[in-house]
Amino acid sequence: MEEKSIVLIECTDKKGLVNKVTSVIFGLGLNIVSNNQFVDEESNHFFMRTEIVGKVSKDILVDKIKENLPDDAMIKVIESKPKRIVIMGTKEHHCFSDIIIRSEYKEINADIVGAIGNYDELRGLAEKFDIPYSFITHNEKTKEEHEDEIIKKIEEYNPDYIVLAKYMRILTPKFVEKYEHKIINIHHSFLPAFIGANPYRQAYNRGVKIIGATAHFVTNDLDDGPIIAQEVLKIDHTYSAKEMRNAGRDAERAAFSKALKLVFEDRVFINKNRTVIFE
Amino acid sequence: MEEKSIVLIECTDKKGLVNKVTSVIFGLGLNIVSNNQFVDEESNHFFMRTEIVGKVSKDILVDKIKENLPDDAMIKVIESKPKRIVIMGTKEHHCFSDIIIRSEYKEINADIVGAIGNYDELRGLAEKFDIPYSFITHNEKTKEEHEDEIIKKIEEYNPDYIVLAKYMRILTPKFVEKYEHKIINIHHSFLPAFIGANPYRQAYNRGVKIIGATAHFVTNDLDDGPIIAQEVLKIDHTYSAKEMRNAGRDAERAAFSKALKLVFEDRVFINKNRTVIFE
Amino acid sequence: MEEKSIVLIECTDKKGLVNKVTSVIFGLGLNIVSNNQFVDEESNHFFMRTEIVGKVSKDILVDKIKENLPDDAMIKVIESKPKRIVIMGTKEHHCFSDIIIRSEYKEINADIVGAIGNYDELRGLAEKFDIPYSFITHNEKTKEEHEDEIIKKIEEYNPDYIVLAKYMRILTPKFVEKYEHKIINIHHSFLPAFIGANPYRQAYNRGVKIIGATAHFVTNDLDDGPIIAQEVLKIDHTYSAKEMRNAGRDAERAAFSKALKLVFEDRVFINKNRTVIFE
Amino acid sequence: MEEKSIVLIECTDKKGLVNKVTSVIFGLGLNIVSNNQFVDEESNHFFMRTEIVGKVSKDILVDKIKENLPDDAMIKVIESKPKRIVIMGTKEHHCFSDIIIRSEYKEINADIVGAIGNYDELRGLAEKFDIPYSFITHNEKTKEEHEDEIIKKIEEYNPDYIVLAKYMRILTPKFVEKYEHKIINIHHSFLPAFIGANPYRQAYNRGVKIIGATAHFVTNDLDDGPIIAQEVLKIDHTYSAKEMRNAGRDAERAAFSKALKLVFEDRVFINKNRTVIFE
The missing domain is CATH 3.30.70.260 (ACT domain)
Known part of the structure; x- marks a missing residue:
C-alpha cells in the first residue's frame, strides 16, 4: 500500500x-x-x-x-480508486446523462461498467460513451422474473454500487437485500414529503412554494432509506405540475450528483436510518 | 378616494x-x-x-x-392603510419579537393592536413596545372556555388578521371558522413533511439534510391550510433535534415575516387550498 | 402565422x-x-x-x-421555433457538455448547428452528438487572423446566437460589434466581483464565503455586459482555489443553462447595461 | 477551572x-x-x-x-461566558434591533454593555432593553475629536468586541488599530463587489441578479477586512435601488447575526486576510 x-x-x-x-x-x-x-x-x-x-x-x-x-x-x-457502478434507467435522460458526463470527466470517482434499462430509450446515450446497455423489458414477466434477469446481468459486472437514475420501478425486498447499502436512488421530492407516485402532482395539489429532490440509499421501506443529499428550489403559483417536473430536474441532478460524489469518495457512513457524512 | x-x-x-x-x-x-x-x-x-x-x-x-x-x-x-392585527404567542419569543420590530419600523403594513398569550412570558416584550398584552391561561378551563375568553378579547380589537406567532395550541373548528382566511400561522417544518407535534424531532429521526418552516392560513385540517411562504436551511448529521430547533428559528422568522408582508400588502389570493401571490 | x-x-x-x-x-x-x-x-x-x-x-x-x-x-x-446556435469552447467540458445535453433533449429551445474550439479537446464530445466541430487554433496567428477564421466559420452557420461555453479568450471589439447582443458568455465569478483572469484564485485570496457564476451578454467592456443569470454556492476556509473551481462548475452550469433557457425563449430584453427578464 | x-x-x-x-x-x-x-x-x-x-x-x-x-x-x-460588547449605530434600526433581541434571549453569547450612536434615533430602542445609550454627535467636531469621545465612552465599558450595527461613518486608522481584531462590521453588499458608499445603488446600476451582505472584521483597508459570513438573495429587474435596500435588510441581519454567533462562541480564527471558522 x-x-x-x-x-x-x-x-x-x-x-x-x-x-x-x-x-x-x-x-x-x-x-x-x-x-x-x-x-x-x-x-x-x-x-x-x-x-x-x-x-x-x-x-x-x-x-x-x-x-x-x-x-x-x-x-x-x-x-481511493474509482468505484465500479451500474446505472439503471427507464426513459428520462437527465440524471442518466448527468452521471455519464461526470463519470466520463472524472467529476465523480466512478467507472460506469454497465447500464440497464427497462426501456430501450437510453441506449443511444449510453453507447455514445461506450457503455454497454442492456434493455431488459418488464413486459410479460413477473416482477421476480424481471429482476432475476437484471440481477444476472448485474452479476456479470460485479459492481460496487447500483445507481438508480430515475429507474421508475419499485424493487422487491429480495433485490434490495441482495445489494444492501449498495443501491442509491434519486426521488423527485423533498422527502419525507410526497412519498410514492407522482410527487410533483402531489406538490402541486398541496400548493407548496418550494420543491425538492432527495438522493438516498434504498431500503425495503419505500422512499424511506437513509438520506444522502437533498436539494430544493423555489416555485410559485404559476407552475403547473408539469412545469414543476421540468424545473425539478435540476434539483434532481444536483442532489443525485452530490450524493454520488460523496458516496464514491467513501465519505458516507450509514447510521441506522440516517447518514453521517464527512464532506 | x-x-x-x-x-x-x-x-x-x-x-x-x-x-x-x-x-x-x-x-x-x-x-x-x-x-x-x-x-x-x-x-x-x-x-x-x-x-x-x-x-x-x-x-x-x-x-x-x-x-x-x-x-x-x-x-x-x-x-393601502396598515392592517389591524392581533398577535398570539405562548413562550417562544423569536417570531413574536420579529413581528413587533417589523411593525414598529413599518417593515410590514400592520399595526399590532393587541397581544394575547396562554402564558405570561411574552408580556414584557409586548409592553416595551406599548402593545396591550392579555394573559389568558388555558389552565383549569375547557378548550372552549379558553377560546371563548380569547375571542372576547379579540373582538375588542376588531382586527383584520390574527397572527399566531408560535402559539402552541390547536384551535377548534369554531374558532377557525369564525376567523376564516384571517388567521396566519407559522409551522416549524417544511410542510407537508412533519405535520403535527415536534417536527424537529421528526426531522432528526428521519435524517433529513434540509429543514424548513411554513407560513400558512389556518384551516380546520391541521397544518394543511393554504401555504403562503416557505423557507429552508441546510443541516447535517451533527445537528441534534435541539440544534435543529435553534437553527430553524431563523427559517421560521424568515417565512413568517415574508408571509405577513405579502398578506398585509394584499398580494395574496386564496385559491382553494393553494395561494396565488403577486409579489 | x-x-x-x-x-x-x-x-x-x-x-x-x-x-x-x-x-x-x-x-x-x-x-x-x-x-x-x-x-x-x-x-x-x-x-x-x-x-x-x-x-x-x-x-x-x-x-x-x-x-x-x-x-x-x-x-x-x-x-417560437428553436434558435440556431454556435457553441465555442476551449478545453473545459462542463458547460459545453451541459448545453449539448440540454439541446439534445429539448430542455433549451436551441439547435446547435456548429461547435468551434481553439483546442481540439472537445471534438469527441461534440461529434458524439453529431455536431460539426471546427478546431481553429490561435497558435501562430494574430488575434485578428484567428477571429477572422472563426467569423468565416460562424458565417457558414448563420446562427441566431453564439454561446461561449468557457471559451477562454477575450474577443476583439470588431468581433463583439459584429454580433452585438448575440454573444452569451459564462463568467466564473459572481460579477462584478473578480473581473478578469483567475477569479477563483482572486476569491480564495479575498477569503469570501460564497462563490458564484454569471451569465451575461458580451460587450466591449470586459465582463461588464448585461447580466442574465447568476448563481452562488457557499464555501468555507477549507476550500483551496482549485476546490473552489471544481465546486464552482455546478454554479457555472446552473447560471449558464438558466440564461440560455431564458434567452432562447425570447424572455430577455436588453435595457442598456441591464436586462429585463419575463420568466 | x-x-x-x-x-x-x-x-x-x-x-x-x-x-x-x-x-x-x-x-x-x-x-x-x-x-x-x-x-x-x-x-x-x-x-x-x-x-x-x-x-x-x-x-x-x-x-x-x-x-x-x-x-x-x-x-x-x-x-465560555458571554462576551461584553458595545454596539454602535447611526439611524437604521434593523441590525441594531436584531442584536438586541438575540442578546436579550441568549441567541448570541454576548451581553450588550453599552450602545453608542452618532444620532439619537436609536436611543428609544436601546433603552427599552435597559441598554445605556450614548448620543455622541459628529457635528462640529473633527473626525479625531469625535472618535476620541467615542473611545472614552468605550473604555468605560471595557468590551471584548465592538459591533458596528450599520454605523455609517468610516473609522480612522487610529481607532481601528486600538481595537485590532475586535471590531465587527456589516457591509450592505456581497463583498468585494460594491465597496464603498451606496452599494445598492451600485448594484442597481450594474444590473446584478443577486444582492448580498457581508459581515467582516474591520481593518484599515476599507471594506477589506477578513470576511466572517455572507448572505445573498435573488432579485430581478423590477427592484429599484430602494427596494434592493429594503430587501437587503434581511440578508444584512442574517449575515451579521451569524457572524456574531460564531465570533462570540470563539469559533473564528483570523488567518491574515481570511478567516478559519469551526462551526
Missing part, C-alpha cells in the same frame, strides 16, 4: 479514541492527510474517517487499530 | 378580461401603477391585482368593473 | 399602453396566452412580452400595434 | 500535532467535547479548536500544551 488510502472506523464511543487511532497511524510512520470524527450522542456511537499516505500492509494497519478499539469496532481500509 | 388603492378581482376566466378591466380604469381617468394577473388553468379561474392612483368613488369603480365581468366575479377595492 | 408567436415591444412609456396593445390583439381575433410588462421608471421606458395564438399576418400585426404606440417603438413578432 | 473551556491553538504545522495536544489533554484527566483542526497548506499554518470539560489550572494546561508545540504557537484557553 503506497498510495493514499481511506480508513473508516465505527464503534461504541469511548474517551480517547481519536488519540489512540492517530497514535497507531503515526507509530507506523504514516501521514494523516485529513481526519474527521463524529459521535452520535443518542446511540453513543463513534465514526471516524482518516485519509492517510504511506507504505504499510493493510492487514497490519487494521489489526493494530483493532487492538486499541472497543470489541464492536468495524474498520475498513480502502484504496 | 384619492390615495393609492388596490383592486382585487377573481372570477371565471374569459377572453379579454384584462383588456376590459383596464379599459374601465382608464375610462374613469385613473392611473395604473402596477398590474398582475393569473389564470388557474385547471379551474379556469382568473385572478387580478391592480394598483391604481386617482380620484373616484369606490362604489362606482366596483360597479363599472362588475358590469364587464362574469357573474361570479368578486371585486374588492382596498385602501 | 398559425402557431404560437411571441410579441416583444419596447418604447417610451405612456399611460394605457397595455390596454392599447391588447385591444389590437383582440381586434384581430387573436388569443393572449400570457402577458408581461414592465416600466423602467428611471428611463421611462416600457417593455412588454405577449404570447399569442391565432392566424394573422405578421406584418399586419406589427403595423396595427405600431399605430397605437409612441414613435420610438420597437416591435418584434417571433415564431 | 471546572466548567467547559475552549482551547484555541495556532502554530506552524508539523506532523502529529493533534495527537500531541490530545495526549496532553487526556494526560491531565480532561474530557474532549469536540475537536476541530485545519491546516492552511499555502502558509503551512495549523489551527485547532477544542472544547474540553474538567478541572485544571489554566496556566498548567497552556504550559503543557506549549511544550509539545512549535515555538511560534499561540495558545488561548477561554471560559
Whole structure:
C-alpha cells in the first residue's frame, strides 16, 4: 500500500479514541492527510474517517487499530480508486446523462461498467460513451422474473454500487437485500414529503412554494432509506405540475450528483436510518 | 378616494378580461401603477391585482368593473392603510419579537393592536413596545372556555388578521371558522413533511439534510391550510433535534415575516387550498 | 402565422399602453396566452412580452400595434421555433457538455448547428452528438487572423446566437460589434466581483464565503455586459482555489443553462447595461 | 477551572500535532467535547479548536500544551461566558434591533454593555432593553475629536468586541488599530463587489441578479477586512435601488447575526486576510 488510502472506523464511543487511532497511524510512520470524527450522542456511537499516505500492509494497519478499539469496532481500509457502478434507467435522460458526463470527466470517482434499462430509450446515450446497455423489458414477466434477469446481468459486472437514475420501478425486498447499502436512488421530492407516485402532482395539489429532490440509499421501506443529499428550489403559483417536473430536474441532478460524489469518495457512513457524512 | 388603492378581482376566466378591466380604469381617468394577473388553468379561474392612483368613488369603480365581468366575479377595492392585527404567542419569543420590530419600523403594513398569550412570558416584550398584552391561561378551563375568553378579547380589537406567532395550541373548528382566511400561522417544518407535534424531532429521526418552516392560513385540517411562504436551511448529521430547533428559528422568522408582508400588502389570493401571490 | 408567436415591444412609456396593445390583439381575433410588462421608471421606458395564438399576418400585426404606440417603438413578432446556435469552447467540458445535453433533449429551445474550439479537446464530445466541430487554433496567428477564421466559420452557420461555453479568450471589439447582443458568455465569478483572469484564485485570496457564476451578454467592456443569470454556492476556509473551481462548475452550469433557457425563449430584453427578464 | 473551556491553538504545522495536544489533554484527566483542526497548506499554518470539560489550572494546561508545540504557537484557553460588547449605530434600526433581541434571549453569547450612536434615533430602542445609550454627535467636531469621545465612552465599558450595527461613518486608522481584531462590521453588499458608499445603488446600476451582505472584521483597508459570513438573495429587474435596500435588510441581519454567533462562541480564527471558522 503506497498510495493514499481511506480508513473508516465505527464503534461504541469511548474517551480517547481519536488519540489512540492517530497514535497507531503515526507509530507506523504514516501521514494523516485529513481526519474527521463524529459521535452520535443518542446511540453513543463513534465514526471516524482518516485519509492517510504511506507504505504499510493493510492487514497490519487494521489489526493494530483493532487492538486499541472497543470489541464492536468495524474498520475498513480502502484504496481511493474509482468505484465500479451500474446505472439503471427507464426513459428520462437527465440524471442518466448527468452521471455519464461526470463519470466520463472524472467529476465523480466512478467507472460506469454497465447500464440497464427497462426501456430501450437510453441506449443511444449510453453507447455514445461506450457503455454497454442492456434493455431488459418488464413486459410479460413477473416482477421476480424481471429482476432475476437484471440481477444476472448485474452479476456479470460485479459492481460496487447500483445507481438508480430515475429507474421508475419499485424493487422487491429480495433485490434490495441482495445489494444492501449498495443501491442509491434519486426521488423527485423533498422527502419525507410526497412519498410514492407522482410527487410533483402531489406538490402541486398541496400548493407548496418550494420543491425538492432527495438522493438516498434504498431500503425495503419505500422512499424511506437513509438520506444522502437533498436539494430544493423555489416555485410559485404559476407552475403547473408539469412545469414543476421540468424545473425539478435540476434539483434532481444536483442532489443525485452530490450524493454520488460523496458516496464514491467513501465519505458516507450509514447510521441506522440516517447518514453521517464527512464532506 | 384619492390615495393609492388596490383592486382585487377573481372570477371565471374569459377572453379579454384584462383588456376590459383596464379599459374601465382608464375610462374613469385613473392611473395604473402596477398590474398582475393569473389564470388557474385547471379551474379556469382568473385572478387580478391592480394598483391604481386617482380620484373616484369606490362604489362606482366596483360597479363599472362588475358590469364587464362574469357573474361570479368578486371585486374588492382596498385602501393601502396598515392592517389591524392581533398577535398570539405562548413562550417562544423569536417570531413574536420579529413581528413587533417589523411593525414598529413599518417593515410590514400592520399595526399590532393587541397581544394575547396562554402564558405570561411574552408580556414584557409586548409592553416595551406599548402593545396591550392579555394573559389568558388555558389552565383549569375547557378548550372552549379558553377560546371563548380569547375571542372576547379579540373582538375588542376588531382586527383584520390574527397572527399566531408560535402559539402552541390547536384551535377548534369554531374558532377557525369564525376567523376564516384571517388567521396566519407559522409551522416549524417544511410542510407537508412533519405535520403535527415536534417536527424537529421528526426531522432528526428521519435524517433529513434540509429543514424548513411554513407560513400558512389556518384551516380546520391541521397544518394543511393554504401555504403562503416557505423557507429552508441546510443541516447535517451533527445537528441534534435541539440544534435543529435553534437553527430553524431563523427559517421560521424568515417565512413568517415574508408571509405577513405579502398578506398585509394584499398580494395574496386564496385559491382553494393553494395561494396565488403577486409579489 | 398559425402557431404560437411571441410579441416583444419596447418604447417610451405612456399611460394605457397595455390596454392599447391588447385591444389590437383582440381586434384581430387573436388569443393572449400570457402577458408581461414592465416600466423602467428611471428611463421611462416600457417593455412588454405577449404570447399569442391565432392566424394573422405578421406584418399586419406589427403595423396595427405600431399605430397605437409612441414613435420610438420597437416591435418584434417571433415564431417560437428553436434558435440556431454556435457553441465555442476551449478545453473545459462542463458547460459545453451541459448545453449539448440540454439541446439534445429539448430542455433549451436551441439547435446547435456548429461547435468551434481553439483546442481540439472537445471534438469527441461534440461529434458524439453529431455536431460539426471546427478546431481553429490561435497558435501562430494574430488575434485578428484567428477571429477572422472563426467569423468565416460562424458565417457558414448563420446562427441566431453564439454561446461561449468557457471559451477562454477575450474577443476583439470588431468581433463583439459584429454580433452585438448575440454573444452569451459564462463568467466564473459572481460579477462584478473578480473581473478578469483567475477569479477563483482572486476569491480564495479575498477569503469570501460564497462563490458564484454569471451569465451575461458580451460587450466591449470586459465582463461588464448585461447580466442574465447568476448563481452562488457557499464555501468555507477549507476550500483551496482549485476546490473552489471544481465546486464552482455546478454554479457555472446552473447560471449558464438558466440564461440560455431564458434567452432562447425570447424572455430577455436588453435595457442598456441591464436586462429585463419575463420568466 | 471546572466548567467547559475552549482551547484555541495556532502554530506552524508539523506532523502529529493533534495527537500531541490530545495526549496532553487526556494526560491531565480532561474530557474532549469536540475537536476541530485545519491546516492552511499555502502558509503551512495549523489551527485547532477544542472544547474540553474538567478541572485544571489554566496556566498548567497552556504550559503543557506549549511544550509539545512549535515555538511560534499561540495558545488561548477561554471560559465560555458571554462576551461584553458595545454596539454602535447611526439611524437604521434593523441590525441594531436584531442584536438586541438575540442578546436579550441568549441567541448570541454576548451581553450588550453599552450602545453608542452618532444620532439619537436609536436611543428609544436601546433603552427599552435597559441598554445605556450614548448620543455622541459628529457635528462640529473633527473626525479625531469625535472618535476620541467615542473611545472614552468605550473604555468605560471595557468590551471584548465592538459591533458596528450599520454605523455609517468610516473609522480612522487610529481607532481601528486600538481595537485590532475586535471590531465587527456589516457591509450592505456581497463583498468585494460594491465597496464603498451606496452599494445598492451600485448594484442597481450594474444590473446584478443577486444582492448580498457581508459581515467582516474591520481593518484599515476599507471594506477589506477578513470576511466572517455572507448572505445573498435573488432579485430581478423590477427592484429599484430602494427596494434592493429594503430587501437587503434581511440578508444584512442574517449575515451579521451569524457572524456574531460564531465570533462570540470563539469559533473564528483570523488567518491574515481570511478567516478559519469551526462551526
